[in-house]
Structures are given as structure tokens and as C-alpha cells.
Amino acid sequence: MAREDDQFEKAIVLLNAKLLGIVLGILLGTGLFLATNFLVLKGGKNVGAHLGLLANFFPGYRVTFLGSIIGFCYAFVLGFLTGGIIGSVYNKFAKV
């Protein structure tokens, strides 16, 4: 009885770093893709004045349809790296 209790308390969840990376990548990429296209479809005088500032970090990104595809790629890579690092660091610390 006490041994089983002990086992339950020892167990912790490990993250799958690759899976987490892919999920975060898709989320970030899709988010930026949708946000960009929303502004494009909305139109106006100065389309995406603020979102366009991302071009400082993502060279080639623009608030256009083509830019949304480029932004998706950048954001996916960023999300994948973020998720991968979070998963790896979490697993390392959790095993200590």
C-alpha cells in the first residue's frame, strides 16, 4: 500500500519536446498568418502599421498575403524552437 502511494508521488509528466515544438509552431504560425490576412482584408490607409514592425525581426515579412506566408514560416520556426527548448529544459529540470 505504502509502496504504491510512493510510486504515485514519484511519477511526473515528461514533455515530448518535438511534439510541443510542432504544436507551438503551428499555433504561432497560424496566428500570425490569420492576423496578417485579417489586416489585409480589412484594408485602410496604413495597412498593418504596427504588425509590419515584425519585419525588423523577420526579414522579408510584410503585411500582404505573400508576407503572411513568409510570416507563417518564421513564426513556425520560432514556435518550434521555443517548444523544443521548453520541452528539453523542462525534462532536464524535472529529472534532477
Added chain:
Amino acid sequence: MAPRWRFPRWAGAVPSRWIRGAIWMENRHQEVENRETLEGVGRPRWNIGWKRLSEGEYNCTNAPYSTQFYTRDWMTADEKTAADRQLLLAFAPLHRSALGEACGVVGGVILAAATLVLVLRGGYPEPNLGLLSQFFWGYSISWRGVLIGLFWGWATGFTLGWGFAVVRNAVVWAWLTVIRSRAEMDQYSDFLDHL
């Protein structure tokens, strides 16, 4: 001998007595159900979380938040074999500090890197990341701001990751509590019939 690390109760571990209680209730329910089946007594099936778990819906390939579970390295092979893998997977808590640290590292590096890019490019027009100084005391687009951004990014990421783990563990605990309560209600629903 290295001291055994135990996941502390205050860190959000699901109290094992709840898990054990739910297992006991499920076994008890199965006994009652089998007996009633043999005796031809009809009764609504108890179809909540533990039933699904016992049928193997939660396993290593379709678990919603993780595909692995981990038991401490120093657990003996016997202990690992004895442990119910599916139960451990379903109810094992997230490590709060570890998730906080992981998110903190990512947050700090991202904010420091973004600041560094702006510093190296120079002459960056407003508005820029300097607006973060409204929330992050001392932060600016400068070399000093890179270090301060590293700290604030880490602190923010740590808080978010730690908070996420706390909430997730609390939800699992609440979920178990509901399961146990329903199982107890089911267990004693026909109490008066036996008097």
C-alpha cells in the same frame, strides 16, 4: 545513498489517496456489476473517467498533453513494473519549477535577443520594444537593456510556466475529486435497498 526526492504535496501532486480511492471504487463497481450481470439485475452503467481509463483510452499514444511519463531513475525494476503506467500517465503532475524554469529561459532569451537585434541595428523608430519599460522597470533599448530584458523575460516566463503548471495540477486534482464523489454517490445510491 542519495536522498530520495519526493514530489511534495504542496507542489501540486495529486494526493495518492484520491487515486487509490478511485481505483478501489472502480474495482468495487466492477464486482457489483459482475454480480448483477450474473444475477440478471439491470442497472445503469457507471460511465465516467475511470471506466474510460480502464478500457485503455488513455495510453502513451493518445494522451492529450504528453506522450511519456517518467518514474525516478532510482526506482527499482520491480517498482516500475508494478506501477500502473496508464494511471501514472493520466494523473502524474507537471513539475512546477521545471516548467517555470523552461519558460523562463525561453522568455529571457527571446527578449534579450530581440533587444540585441534592435541595439545592433540602431536608429530604430518609435514605437519599439522600449514600450516594455512601462511594465519592466529599467528596461530600454540598450546594451544594459539586453541584460535587464534577460532578467525580466526570465521572470515573466517563469511566472507564466509555474502558474500554468499550478493550474493544470489543480484541475487534475479537481477532476479526480469529481470522479471520486460520483463514484461514492454511485456506490451508495442503493444503500436503502439493502436495509
